[in-house]
Amino acid sequence: MIAWGGREPSTVLLAPPSPPGAPHLGGIYTWVLLDAARRTALHFGGDSHLPQSWNMSSRRLEPKFGHDPEGFARYCGLAVSSAVATLEGFGIAVSRQTALRDDDVSVRAHVRAVIAELADSDVLRYLPAEEKWCLVCRIALPPNAGAEHCFTCGDPLRLRTTWDWFLPINLDEVFRRAAAVEWVPDYGIRRLRSLTNVHPLIRVGHPRRSLGVASPLHDGEVLDPRLVGALGPSLLRRLGLDGPIVAAAGFDIQRKWLLTLLAANHPDALPAMIVQHGTLLDTAGRKLSRYNGASLADAPAGVEPCLVRAALLSSPLGKDLRVAALATVGASRLREKVLNSLRYIGLQQPRAGGIDLNSACEELLSEVESQLKAFDVPRAYVSFQRAVLFMSSTVIPMIRRQGTASYSEVCRRIGSLHGIFYGDDPRLSEIADGLRLLNADCGTTLT
Structure with a gap:
């Protein structure tokens, strides 16, 4: 357990990275938990930072800004300002001095350095892998993906073996690292251990993309945004923050984010605590997600954000809940x-x-x-x-x-x-x- 009492050097908090233009209520839940942890550290006399840990370089923005760097920079500035203002309504103040945004030049340099170090230490490997490919869009999916057609152009996907840089997911090692972390609620680690049907390779880079961090391992490729976001703990260590790290995430993204975070970071940079919440549901019982149009309008009508915050914090951790029942x-x-x-x-x-x-x-x-x-x-x-x-x-x-x-x-x-x-x-x-x-x-x- 993190020693909140006394004066800790710092308590660094992270959230799963996502485009910040319009945080939906599930994302707000994560940030509310992180801010509660930050304020708890302050209550007990510690120091804390809640960094801007956002991936700005979404594939969905590629068609609009892939060849317009100035337009992308303007978008990032407006999106961050909007997200910060939205979070402030819920009493959440992010620390600008520890921003981990992948549109920042200095952050990109640190990301490239970490990737090079991981390759030198054989954490990232140059391997052959069979994947489902759209040869037109140069998009690769795991061979066990349910999709049979490209979600961009609609062409059929074809199995193809290629050599490239990958992050191998060794589940035994991931679970060993997870055992050294405090999980809140404690059954979160059991949920993680149930993820056995996991593709063992995560692609490091993507060709034919302009937005994102250029790969130091392969010319013409951009690093996978999920991998970049998962390297947040290692980046914070490079920035000189040496206190305990707390991460928060919904149970629904254990496979997408936590597995990568536990596999990619050095053990000394792993979170001391991982806090997990359940899925927020709409009135029909469907998961709220930015991909299906969820927004802050899903919060109870006419309710102040600070009351939504308190209602979320009073909800049992790890349990799904309907927004209307907050x-x-x-x-x-x-x-x-x-x-x-x-x-x-x-x-x-x-x-x-x-x-x-x-x-x-x-x-x-x-x-x-x-x-x-x-x-x-x-x-x-x-x-x-x-x-x-x-x-x-x-x-x-x-x-x-x-x-x-x-x-x-x-x-x-x-x-x-x-x-x-x-x-x-x-x-x-x-x-x-x-x-x-x-x-x-x-x-x-x-x-």
Whole structure:
């Protein structure tokens, strides 16, 4: 388990790479979990980074921007600005200083260096492989792929053996590496081990493509975007970030992303923790995906993003859930109860003989923090709800009768925990400022 307590040098967080132009709600779930981990590290006094880990060079953009580098650069700038603004609505702030976008010149140089190192160490190999080919589009699929026709031009696919650079997937080695990682929920690794029908080779480069990172192994080829995205941990190490790495992903992309991540990175760069969530479903029970038109419109109508965030974090990890069933009403009520309780406490003048609020809430808040250290976010949310209800229904009536002797530490902790579940809230900042002024007037210090 990651030691959240104490001052960790850094907690680096990653998400599966995807074009960021329009993050759908399933992707938002992943980023919400990562941001909760980032804020948890900060709550316990650590440092953290949530990098822009996006693949910009999608095959779907090739027809539009493959021969227009300036247009592609403009698209990337607008797409990133849109994605960052969208994530900010959910209280998620990505760290620009650790961006891993494959449209960045310096990142491309690091990717090429890592690929060369993997080839030198025989992790990437020049091998013959039988694949299904579209000879017109130069697209290769694994021989066990269900498709019989090219998804670009519609021509029949033909089996063909060629020599090229591949990343061999040794499942025994992948599972050995996976065993050294903490999985949340813990049955995630069992799901991974069930992936036995896996093609043992991942193609390193693709010919006839212009967008992406040029391969250092083969002139005229662009590196596979999935492989580039999976190298995020190794890239972060090259950038000098040496703290624990946390990754988050849905169960549905274990085959596409986690297998590659575990196979391609040096063991010293692997995540210390992998957090997994289930699939978000629409009202008809279909998986929400950017490929079938899913968008943020799939969120409950008229609900603030911070409430969707809290409702997602309160959902059992690893379980599929319908978007329409997100517990946003309960999230709204709890948020208002937190804010109203802190407002009331902020009106009190500390006095001798009053209720020691810090002591009264210690056990319940410690329970929340204990569950956060294990990154059991849903249980931590339930415990947080219990602590807030106890404070509002039991402790505050006692304060009305007796006053309060101390409250600064419990207010700090509740405000910080509120930030983990809801993100930043301007009203919470206003309340904190008021508490600081009050404590200054009373000659005390609010940490």
